[in-house]
Amino acid sequence: MESSELAQVRVGHVEISLDTAAAWIAEYTDVNVNVSSDRPYAFPAYDRYDGGTTERDTLTDGDLLAPVLLNVQVKIRTFYGLQRIRSVLEAGLAHPALEEPLATADFDDVAAAVRALYGVLDEDEAPWGLGGTTLSKVLHRKRPHALVLHDRWIWNCYVGEGALVPSARRGTRSWADYMVLVTEAIGNDIASQPEAFARLRKATSEEVSDVRLLDILAWKSKGDSPSDEPENLSDETVSDPR
Numbered sequence: 001m002e003s004s005e006l007a008q009v010r011v012g013h014v015e016i017s018l019d020t021a022a023a024w025i026a027e028y029t030d031v032n033v034n035v036s037s038d039r040p041y042a043f044p045a046y047d048r049y050d051g052g053t054t055e056r057d058t059l060t061d062g063d064l065l066a067p068v069l070l071n072v073q074v075k076i077r078t079f080y081g082l083q084r085i086r087s088v089l090e091a092g093l094a095h096p097a098l099e100e101p102l103a104t105a106d107f108d109d110v111a112a113a114v115r116a117l118y119g120v121l122d123e124d125e126a127p128w129g130l131g132g133t134t135l136s137k138v139l140h141r142k143r144p145h146a147l148v149l150h151d152r153w154i155w156n157c158y159v160g161e162g163a164l165v166p167s168a169r170r171g172t173r174s175w176a177d178y179m180v181l182v183t184e185a186i187g188n189d190i191a192s193q194p195e196a197f198a199r200l201r202k203a204t205s206e207e208v209s210d211v212r213l214l215d216i217l218a219w220k221s222k223g224d225s226p227s228d229e230p231e232n233l234s235d236e237t238v239s240d241p242r
Helices: 018-028 066-070 076-084 086-093 107-122 132-139 152-158 175-191 194-202 210-221
Strands: 008-011 014-017
Touching: 008 018, 008 194, 008 210, 014 018, 014 210, 018 194, 018 210, 066 132, 076 086, 086 107, 086 132, 107 132, 107 175, 132 175, 152 175, 152 210, 175 210, 194 210
Parallel strands: none
Antiparallel strands: 008 014
């Protein structure tokens, strides 16, 4: 008989019954249903999108447009900006720490890689219209076991008063610092619940990283909306379904 703790999976401050979570994972990753549905989920369209290369530290023009498959628009000016910083992002993606699953990697090394990747958003010449949500959706596909996705649902689950990542007033915390905190909180959740994530992996016949499994649960749960506005999300559209 499962303990009450094992019967739940924790995503930030949100707790979901394992039965419900497993059902969500099975539904979201049902390829046969999704490819023929009038309202499909983004798996496998986003996760298996052919951007033109399988190299983990190479970003093609196709890779830069992948956020569209999670219903995040990449505007033309933003696309040109991503092209401009492509070499910086590729150097960050090549960091050896990202070859390990987030839950078992040395977090100091992961943090260094995350800072290098998201630090581009804190520069004076940061690409126009590019925020952490869009950038995370470019990067996660390349390193799905180590780099987290970000959107308002991850915010709802992890950020705010009493949450794992404290709120900060707009402009008082860099994207690099913020994404390190979010990555650490997600990594700790995965690492501290090995039995729950083993159960979730068994809920699907597809190969899905633990980071992506947690993201699916955050999106399905929608979390508990905090009273304060998410940082820098106002320029990025997150629509249902995805």
